[in-house]
Amino acid sequence: xxxxxxxxxxxxxxxxxxxxxxxxxxEALRPARLRxxxxxxxxxxxxxxxxxxxxxSALGIAIGIAAMIAVVGISASSHADLDRELAKLxxxxxxxxxxxxxxxxxxxxxxxxxxxxxxxxxxxxxxxxGVVGTAHAYRNDRIPAAQTGGLSVxxxxxxxxxxxxxxxxxxxxxxxxxxxxxxxxxxxxxxERLGTGPTVYIGGRSWVVVGVLQKVALASELDTSxxxxxxxxxxxxxxxxxxxxxxxxxxxxxxxxxxxxxxxxxDPSAPSEVDVSRPSEVLSLRRATNATFTSMLLGLGSVALxxxxxxxxxxxxxxxxxxxxxxxxRRSLGATKGQIRTQFVAxxxxxxxxxxxxxxxxxxxVTGSYALTQGWPTVVPxxxxxxxxxxxxxxxxxxxxxxxIRASRLAPTEALAAA
Amino acid sequence: xxxxxxxxxxxDADDGHAVAELVGVSKSYAGGVAALRSVDxxxxxxxxxxxxxxxxxxxxxxxxLIGTLDRPSSGTVCIDGFDVATLSDRxxxxxxxxxxxxxxxxxxxxxxxxxxxxxxxxxxxxxxGRRDREQRAEAALTRVGLGKRLTHxxxxxxxxxxxxxxxxxxxxxxxxxxxxxxxTGNLDSVAGGGVMELLHELHQxxxxxxxxxxxxxxxxxxxxxxxxxxxQVV
Numbered sequence: 001x002x003x004x005x006x007x008x009x010x011x012x013x014x015x016x017x018x019x020x021x022x023x024x025x026x027e028a029l030r031p032a033r034l035r036x037x038x039x040x041x042x043x044x045x046x047x048x049x050x051x052x053x054x055x056x057s058a059l060g061i062a063i064g065i066a067a068m069i070a071v072v073g074i075s076a077s078s079h080a081d082l083d084r085e086l087a088k089l090x091x092x093x094x095x096x097x098x099x100x101x102x103x104x105x106x107x108x109x110x111x112x113x114x115x116x117x118x119x120x121x122x123x124x125x126x127x128x129x130g131v132v133g134t135a136h137a138y139r140n141d142r143i144p145a146a147q148t149g150g151l152s153v154x155x156x157x158x159x160x161x162x163x164x165x166x167x168x169x170x171x172x173x174x175x176x177x178x179x180x181x182x183x184x185x186x187x188x189x190x191x192e193r194l195g196t197g198p199t200v201y202i203g204g205r206s207w208v209v210v211g212v213l214q215k216v217a218l219a220s221e222l223d224t225s226x227x228x229x230x231x232x233x234x235x236x237x238x239x240x241x242x243x244x245x246x247x248x249x250x251x252x253x254x255x256x257x258x259x260x261x262x263x264x265x266x267d268p269s270a271p272s273e274v275d276v277s278r279p280s281e282v283l284s285l286r287r288a289t290n291a292t293f294t295s296m297l298l299g300l301g302s303v304a305l306x307x308x309x310x311x312x313x314x315x316x317x318x319x320x321x322x323x324x325x326x327x328x329x330r331r332s333l334g335a336t337k338g339q340i341r342t343q344f345v346a347x348x349x350x351x352x353x354x355x356x357x358x359x360x361x362x363x364x365x366v367t368g369s370y371a372l373t374q375g376w377p378t379v380v381p382x383x384x385x386x387x388x389x390x391x392x393x394x395x396x397x398x399x400x401x402x403x404x405i406r407a408s409r410l411a412p413t414e415a416l417a418a419a
Numbered sequence: 420x421x422x423x424x425x426x427x428x429x430x431d432a433d434d435g436h437a438v439a440e441l442v443g444v445s446k447s448y449a450g451g452v453a454a455l456r457s458v459d460x461x462x463x464x465x466x467x468x469x470x471x472x473x474x475x476x477x478x479x480x481x482x483x484l485i486g487t488l489d490r491p492s493s494g495t496v497c498i499d500g501f502d503v504a505t506l507s508d509r510x511x512x513x514x515x516x517x518x519x520x521x522x523x524x525x526x527x528x529x530x531x532x533x534x535x536x537x538x539x540x541x542x543x544x545x546x547x548g549r550r551d552r553e554q555r556a557e558a559a560l561t562r563v564g565l566g567k568r569l570t571h572x573x574x575x576x577x578x579x580x581x582x583x584x585x586x587x588x589x590x591x592x593x594x595x596x597x598x599x600x601x602x603t604g605n606l607d608s609v610a611g612g613g614v615m616e617l618l619h620e621l622h623q624x625x626x627x628x629x630x631x632x633x634x635x636x637x638x639x640x641x642x643x644x645x646x647x648x649x650x651q652v653v
Contacts, residue, residue, distance in 0.1 A: 030513055035549075045529075334515040
């Protein structure tokens with residue numbers, strides 16, 4: 001029979017294994033690179049084969065990322081709120097109160113302590129309140145004496161409001177005239193408990209309510225106080241005149257220096273019987289107690305992320321098993337082992353990135369809605385978003401690598417026979 | 420019909436290379452099964468031939484070796500002038516991507532891709548750009564008579580049409596060698612006849628086609644038959 005001769009039969013290349021042939025083979029048989037756009041499409045193609053499975057395994061990653069971002073975001077939002085609050089309140093307030101004597105009795109501050117503290121250079125203002133231990137406030141004269149409602153009667157200097165940063169919610173503050181007569185200003189909590197009557201009953205007489213305070217963040221003890229003028233307390237309630245809390249404001253940069261001398265200035269004869277504290281620190285510490293809770297949630301988040309990663313790996317392993325004939329076909333079409341490997345790693349990366357992006361969005365929304373209910377600003381630090389993306393990519397790569405290597409090692413003939 | 424030995428001699432004599440050349444090729448699998456025993460065969464450019472034999476005769480092994488999907492245990496396999504034994508796995512992949520087109524009995528079409536996508540994806544590993552791939556895919560589909568079925572998914576096509584898509588995928592890159600493994604095995608006789616007609620047409624326009632089949636009737640309809648039995652050419 002006659003066999004047709006094709007053009008190109010006489011060719012420079014010849015069968016053989018000389019070094020020259022090998023070089024020619026190297027040049028002629030260089031596999032083409034897969035373009036990035038093609039690679040992304042290949043990854044997406046695999047996911048579209050089994051959309052539900054892709055969604056479910058991306059969900060694992062999403063929950064992990066969402067949990068971590070929400071935890072960090074909520075804590076950051078809380079801190080942002082605290083910072084905002086402190087910026088408003090100022091962190092330069094120090095309070096002085098009597099501690100215990102050597103014998104464990106309640107100490108007292110000297111009457112002159114406020115005047116002495118005012119003489120410390122960087123101190124901008126100082127004022128005092130004194131608890132009237134012998135008197136209690138009642139709604140009216142019908143209330144049994146034991147029902148004090150947890151409120152205390154406190155005598156205050158007129159400059160209290162400016163120093164502690166308190167504001168009135170209604171009425172007026174005491175003045176030079178009213179602080180000599182039976183008039184009171186109620187703390188916010190005290191006002192709730194004593195009702196909205198025009199008078200309250202203290203020490204056997206009615207006192208006129210002239211004003212009510214808003215909540216005081218840096219001096220929350222005032223919230224449960226019924227505040228009278230200093231002279232009035234002395235006149236009507238047998239107040240001993242000893243200050244029980246001295247509030248000071250100092251130059252911001254000198255707060256620590258003032259703090260160091262405050263005890264000795266307030267009571268030079270017994271500096272050790274004086275307690276000095278910085279309410280803004282107390283406020284910070286109260287928020288900081290949430291740290292253990294935060295790290296526990298972070299731990300839970302990373303467990304969720306780990307489980308999500310295992311889910312992705314599982315999906316990829318199954319995908320490789322199911323798609324053996326596709327792998328065989330691609331090998332027959334000229335895909336190298338490396339290209340098969342890259343395809344499955346790309347698929348895994350895409351899967352976890354989708355999960356990560358959804359998780360970041362969910363985490364942001366959770367943070368936002370929680371912050372909204374708390375009245376906080378929504379803050380999600382950029383580093384946590386970057387960390388989330390980084391973790392996602394790492395998980396995708398690790399989870400996809402083993403299945404991808406398995407896919408690439410499949411012998412083409414075996415893979416094709418699997419169909 | 421000339422004997423295999425004569426073919427080898429003539430190929431050596433004219434100092435060129437054949438599209439596929441097997442010299443003393445044996446293949447045995449783990450467990451000592453000898454699928455091929457010292458096979459010599461040459462396929463020249465422009466041929467249309469059948470490798471025919473009953474199952475177990477070694478014709479699938481021939482397909483795997485000529486398709487460079489597998490390597491021989493001994494002997495030399497040269498495809499388009501390249502000695503397979505000297506090539507790395509990467510180089511073999513590159514060889515397949517540009518020089519060999521496969522048509523399978525089971526079509527191996529991607530269910531989620533339309534006809535155009537399936538054919539275009541066949542060119543993915545040639546390094547062609549997406550636009551270029553789609554243009555060539557459309558041309559190939561037109562060539563196999565499916566110019567009006569570009570956006571049909573495999574499930575919307577008949578068996579014969581699916582195999583035409585697979586053939587379009589195999590010839591879209593204009594490979595020097597087209598390997599068809601039982602191309603009519605999953606088709607009824609009418610669709611199978613259509614596919615064989617298409618292969619003849621492609622052959623007429625210059626493509627070298629090697630059909631592997633157990634069907635004597637199909638083999639006899641081709642210009643040349645290589646008969647196999649028990650791992651040997653008879």
